[in-house]
Amino acid sequence: MTWQNKVALITGASSGIGLETAKRLAREGIAVALVARREDRLVDLSREIQQAGGQATVFAADLADEMERVRVVEGVRSEYGGVDILINNAGFGWFGVMSEMSWPVARQMVRVNVEAVVHLSLLVLPEMVERDGGHIINIGSVAGDMPVPGMALYCATKAFVNALSVAMYRELRGQNVHVSVVKPGPVQTEFFQVAAAQAGRQYVGRVDGVTATDVAELVWHLLNRPHRQAYIAGWLRGLPWLEFFLGRLLDRFGPLMLRTQMRRVRAVQKATGR
Ligand SMILES: NC(=O)c1ccc[n+]([C@@H]2O[C@H](COP(=O)([O-])OP(=O)(O)OC[C@H]3O[C@@H](n4cnc5c(N)ncnc54)[C@H](OP(=O)(O)O)[C@@H]3O)[C@@H](O)[C@H]2O)c1
Numbered sequence: 001m002t003w004q005n006k007v008a009l010i011t012g013a014s015s016g017i018g019l020e021t022a023k024r025l026a027r028e029g030i031a032v033a034l035v036a037r038r039e040d041r042l043v044d045l046s047r048e049i050q051q052a053g054g055q056a057t058v059f060a061a062d063l064a065d066e067m068e069r070v071r072v073v074e075g076v077r078s079e080y081g082g083v084d085i086l087i088n089n090a091g092f093g094w095f096g097v098m099s100e101m102s103w104p105v106a107r108q109m110v111r112v113n114v115e116a117v118v119h120l121s122l123l124v125l126p127e128m129v130e131r132d133g134g135h136i137i138n139i140g141s142v143a144g145d146m147p148v149p150g151m152a153l154y155c156a157t158k159a160f161v162n163a164l165s166v167a168m169y170r171e172l173r174g175q176n177v178h179v180s181v182v183k184p185g186p187v188q189t190e191f192f193q194v195a196a197a198q199a200g201r202q203y204v205g206r207v208d209g210v211t212a213t214d215v216a217e218l219v220w221h222l223l224n225r226p227h228r229q230a231y232i233a234g235w236l237r238g239l240p241w242l243e244f245f246l247g248r249l250l251d252r253f254g255p256l257m258l259r260t261q262m263r264r265v266r267a268v269q270k271a272t273g274r
Pocket residue numbers: 011012013014015016017018035036037038039061062063064089090091092093112139140141142183184185186187188189190191192194209212
């Protein structure tokens with residue numbers, strides 16, 4: 001399938017993976033509908049894409065809100081006629097133990113990481129099936145394959161996205177509509193700062209991972225050679241086996257690792273007064 005002049009709805013396009021994916025797809029002649037809350041960033045990105053000869057439209061929206069999702073999809077339909085590609089990328093994490101997580105943050109995470117993925121898919125899938133063409137790419141995570149302490153709910157939301165994507169891929173086999181899940185390990189984006197800030201903390205680590213541009217390249221590859229899932233970095237595809245065979249080690253040492261990490265975080269907070 002050639003994607004030239006097709007339309008991609010990309011959530012979380014104001015930074016990181018979503019932003020780079022928007023630029024990558026726009027370079028291929030795909031019109032991109034940019035969705036996130038920070039409108040100023042989306043406007044900057046749409047200008048950059050348009051100056052490079054691409055097509056982009058801004059749809060500022062909070063995807064935690066059900067009505068906003070409907071408004072976005074209707075807006076894309078009236079602007080472009082429909083959605084050929086849906087990139088369910090918007091999402092966020094939260095660092096800390098579950099007993100300290102507030103319900104409003106937990107609810108927001110479920111709404112954005114889970115509910116929005118389901119709802120947006122349901123809003124565009126029937127038309128994709130009817131015209132026998134389209135691709136939904138969900139950004140899951142290796143955290144969904146190997147749940148780690150300190151990010152319990154986030155891991156659970158990503159396990160949901162991973163499972164939903166593979167099941168939908170299997171349902172749609174034999175049609176020209178595809179669903180894929182990208183499972184990144186650490187990616188150098190604002191994700192870690194946002195996750196720490198959500199918990200009222202400061203991120204103290206260094207992210208040694210792939211770049212958002214690498215993930216965007218993988219998304220483009222998946223659109224051209226659809227398959228159900230793709231890990232990035234590639235070696236992470238061994239992780240489910242590691243969980244299966246060595247999960248008990250994580251049960252044993254996970255709490256220790258978490259306590260050490262939290263001690264470091266508290267020391268930095270004390271030193272910086274934050
Ligand atoms: N970075 C990693 O290591 C990593 C690893 C595995 C998976 N992932 C997944 O990759 C995806 C993209 O994350 P990233 O690494 O690119 O992080 P990021 O730079 O923090 O981007 C997150 C995006 O989600 C958007 N978003 C968050 N809440 C939203 C809401 N309520 N409504 C609309 N948009 C919302 C943000 O936009 P606004 O704030 O402007 O709304 C932003 O554009 C996420 O699903 C994340 O879970 C990341």
